[in-house]
Amino acid sequence: MSSAFDIAGQTAVVTGGGRGLGLGITTALLDAGVAVHVLSRRPPDERIIEQAAENGRRLVHHELDLSDRAALPRLAERILADEEIDILVNNAGTQERHPAVEFPLESFDRVIDINLRSVFQACQLFGAPMVERGRGKIINIASMLSFQGGLNVSAYAASKGGVAQLTKALCNEWAPSGVNVNAIAPGYMDTEMNTALVADPVRSEQIMVRIPAARWGNGEDIGNVAVFLASGAADYIHGQIIAVDGGWLAR
Numbered sequence: 001m002s003s004a005f006d007i008a009g010q011t012a013v014v015t016g017g018g019r020g021l022g023l024g025i026t027t028a029l030l031d032a033g034v035a036v037h038v039l040s041r042r043p044p045d046e047r048i049i050e051q052a053a054e055n056g057r058r059l060v061h062h063e064l065d066l067s068d069r070a071a072l073p074r075l076a077e078r079i080l081a082d083e084e085i086d087i088l089v090n091n092a093g094t095q096e097r098h099p100a101v102e103f104p105l106e107s108f109d110r111v112i113d114i115n116l117r118s119v120f121q122a123c124q125l126f127g128a129p130m131v132e133r134g135r136g137k138i139i140n141i142a143s144m145l146s147f148q149g150g151l152n153v154s155a156y157a158a159s160k161g162g163v164a165q166l167t168k169a170l171c172n173e174w175a176p177s178g179v180n181v182n183a184i185a186p187g188y189m190d191t192e193m194n195t196a197l198v199a200d201p202v203r204s205e206q207i208m209v210r211i212p213a214a215r216w217g218n219g220e221d222i223g224n225v226a227v228f229l230a231s232g233a234a235d236y237i238h239g240q241i242i243a244v245d246g247g248w249l250a251r
Helices: 020-031 046-054 071-082 105-133 154-177 192-199 201-209 219-230
Strands: 011-015 035-040 059-063 087-090 136-141 179-186 241-244
Touching: 011 020, 011 105, 020 035, 020 046, 020 087, 020 219, 035 071, 046 059, 071 105, 087 105, 105 136, 105 154, 105 179, 136 154, 136 219, 154 179, 179 219, 192 201, 219 241
Parallel strands: 011 035, 011 087, 035 059, 087 136, 136 179, 179 241
Antiparallel strands: none
């Protein structure tokens, strides 16, 4: 029996889908029966490649450096020449920490370039066919720093604030054409990017005290929400930044 939550047989592109939260998103989509193109500098973990093969799922890795502005259009053209993309997840990102008065401009530009410019570029490239055919799902990965300022992360906060506003702007243009553009804002996640925080007993405890769910999040938490937003059950959700934070923002 068909269900509004069923997305089996669709095809997705996930940037940075080979590790961290991206791997959680890729895994959840594969489990839901979706073929996944992972765009990243490094291939996904061997375990997910083997699992996809064992379950008869299609997982294709495309090596891509998102700081190369010419690379993404070339790759998108090749992918779209072969098949339709139903779901785009803009997950790839980078982080640099410096006090604002000392933040190197080249570092600031690099964070904005990867975290915001490449998101817009991917939305343009894969979103245009969605708009033309009148359906598609775009899911951007925002951040708690889409809402908060953080400390020593001015470039990252600016980029993720931009992702939130870009999500709303594209919603206004593309929702009438049947394309859903939404974002997920992860809270504190137990991933490679936060290894030092998790290992710091003082800072980790300070963070945990503020999370009503009393635990750090993980890739599965984000992947499950991505599957929901990619499904027909979310057809009337447009332009939203959904916090998946264990209640962090509520405290």
